[in-house]
Amino acid sequence: MTPALDPRPAALRPKGEAWLGWASFLLMIGLWGGAALAVNSRFLPAPWAVIAHIGWLTNEAHLLPDFAVTLGRAALGFVIAMVLGTLIGIALGRSRWVDRLFLNWVVVGMNLPAIVIAILCFIWLGLNDKALILAVVLNKTPLVITNIRQGVLSFDPAFDEFARAYRLSRGQTFRLIHAPQLVPYLLTAARTGLSLVWKIVLVFEVLGSDSGVGFRVSLFFQFFDLKGILAYTLVFVAIVMLLEHLAIGPLERRLLKWRTDQT
Amino acid sequence: MxxxxxxxxxxxxxxxxxxxxxxxxxxxxxxxxxxxxxxxxxxxxxxxxxxxxxxxxxxxxxxxxxxxxxxxxxxxGLVFQDARLLPWLTCADNLRAVRPDVSDAVVAQALAATGLVDVQDKWPRQLSGGMQRRLGLARALLVNPxxxxxxxxxxxxxxxxxxxxxxxxxxxxxxxxxxxxxxxxxxxxxxxxxxxxxxxxxxxxxxxxxxxxxxxxxxxxxxxxxxxxxxxxxxxxxxxx
The missing domain is CATH 3.40.50.300 (P-loop containing nucleotide triphosphate hydrolases)
Incomplete structure (x- = not known):
């Protein structure tokens, strides 16, 4: 199981098993290579051919600008959705009145097809970045709200009693009592949110954009350029894995150190 | 007194x-x-x-x-039945939760008064039940109740x-x-x-x-x-x- 797919938080995974994640990745490449040798390379280019093609796309074509545009859109949509979703999730979790009034909206938001939201945004705002990012935010925010609301509802009232007894201010109570209890829910929202945002941004770029990875992949599709599609996919996977291992994983280990630290 | x-x-x-x-x-x-x-x-x-x-x-x-x-x-100075320590804070930070203004020396002194030594940087879960109660007591004493x-x-x-x-x-x-x-x-x-x-x-x-x-x-x-x-x-x- 790759570390990214292991359901346990990174901080809780046994350290000695890290090599298994990389072995799994190599096994996947090996299987792909074997399959490529067995079938027509037009339908399934070999991994080494795709890797060489990445070099060409980087130097001679638009790979870097395409990824820069898509990553920018995904990052912006992600940050806005996380901030909005966290604030709304806290409001829903803290106030029964707000929860009763707006929970149905969240349920509707969770279940509206992403493509419908995208089409509506493009019709209302035109085929531009604003519409695309709004569509991403509208798709992602309900998921964050649900996670954070659940986190707030799970707060241990015993710690609130401690805060009241020791007359902690609202700021102190949030920083010392509530925020640490929200961390696992925020991490889950971030991790599931990232995977969702990638997919949505790409679909929306295919649907209504003239730039970015989704747009380029749709061009490759029109020319039946499987090598191009797989090259972009591979770079995408590499970025996701880098984010997991260089950002989210270390952040999770740091924030949840109190659960596992043996020093 | x-x-x-x-x-x-x-x-x-x-x-x-x-x-x-x-x-x-x-x-x-x-x-x-x-x-x-x-x-x-x-x-x-x-x-x-x-x-x-x-x-x-x-x-x-x-x-x-x-x-x-x-x-x-x-x-x-409230001492709870279950110690009620904040598991995500170190022992020293558990004390500072009720008195953020105190120096390291005062924290060490409060810990020593309850018989706790070298636990400042440990997490509450690393302490025994008795030590956790001592820490809860040290926290209560820190507010000079x-x-x-x-x-x-x-x-x-x-x-x-x-x-x-x-x-x-x-x-x-x-x-x-x-x-x-x-x-x-x-x-x-x-x-x-x-x-x-x-x-x-x-x-x-x-x-x-x-x-x-x-x-x-x-x-x-x-x-x-x-x-x-x-x-x-x-x-x-x-x-x-």
Whole structure:
């Protein structure tokens, strides 16, 4: 199981098993290579051919600008959705009145097809970045709200009693009592949110954009350029894995150190 | 040494889940006195402590600490039954949670006063049950409380640790001169620590017995403690009849 797919938080995974994640990745490449040798390379280019093609796309074509545009859109949509979703999730979790009034909206938001939201945004705002990012935010925010609301509802009232007894201010109570209890829910929202945002941004770029990875992949599709599609996919996977291992994983280990630290 | 505050608690009515828990209940505690509130499990002892801590406000009546309503009184040193440490903070940061302004030296001093050494950077889960209670006690002491509220502080610990902690708490309360209220269902806790034992029972809760224990807690011999324990147990049995 790759570390990214292991359901346990990174901080809780046994350290000695890290090599298994990389072995799994190599096994996947090996299987792909074997399959490529067995079938027509037009339908399934070999991994080494795709890797060489990445070099060409980087130097001679638009790979870097395409990824820069898509990553920018995904990052912006992600940050806005996380901030909005966290604030709304806290409001829903803290106030029964707000929860009763707006929970149905969240349920509707969770279940509206992403493509419908995208089409509506493009019709209302035109085929531009604003519409695309709004569509991403509208798709992602309900998921964050649900996670954070659940986190707030799970707060241990015993710690609130401690805060009241020791007359902690609202700021102190949030920083010392509530925020640490929200961390696992925020991490889950971030991790599931990232995977969702990638997919949505790409679909929306295919649907209504003239730039970015989704747009380029749709061009490759029109020319039946499987090598191009797989090259972009591979770079995408590499970025996701880098984010997991260089950002989210270390952040999770740091924030949840109190659960596992043996020093 | 300055004494802790006088306490005056009057509950006209307090209901819980449709049941009248307290009705026309009055209790006064003199400054510097250590009072043990004893009664069977579930009688409502912790509720009284929560009222004095200013945490429980949903009742008719008033809790006065030196003449001021409990929620506005100075911060009490509250020791919880379950230690209630914040698991995501180190031991030192657990203390700083209630006094962010204190220096490392003061934190170390508070830990040392409760017999904890080299635990500043450890997480609460790395401590034994007894050490966690000590840390909870150190945290309560850090606010320099004039009022100490102890909610079953020795429950679920083995006898040796309980003896050590009872001696420690007695010393610390004597040193601070604080008024203290100890809630327990164990007569031995009261026999060790208290100047006065208030046994509560019934529904609505009433004071069934109010016993003064003559010898000062810090000067009690084992024989005296056992004798007091017997006396409290007898009073408890009689109050249950």
């Amino acid at each position: 300055a004494h802790g505050p006088d306490l005056s608690l009057s509950i006209a009515r307090l209901t819980f889940g449709g049941t009248v828990l307290y009705k026309d209940f009055h209790l006064t505690i003199a400054g510097g006195e250590v009072v043990a509130l004893i009664g069977p499990s579930g009688v409502g002892k912790t509720t009284l402590l929560r009222i004095l801590a200013g945490v429980e406000t949903g009742f008719d009546g008033q809790a006065l600490v030196d003449g001021r309503p409990a929620p506005l009184a100075p911060v009490p 004039r009022l100490m509220l102890l909610d079953e502080p020795f429950v679920s610990l083995d006898r040796v640790v309980v003896r050590e902690l009872q001696a420690l708490v007695t010393d610390l309360i004597v040193q601070s001169g604080a008024t203290a209220v100890l809630v327990s269902h164990d007569p031995q806790d009261a026999a060790c620590l208290a100047h006065r034992v208030v046994i509560i029972a019934g529904r609505p809760v009433q004071i069934a017995a109010d016993l003064a224990l003559d010898a000062l807690p810090a000067q009690r011999s084992r024989t005296q403690i056992i004798a007091y324990e017997d006396r409290i147990e007898t009073a408890m049995v009689e109050s249950a009849l």
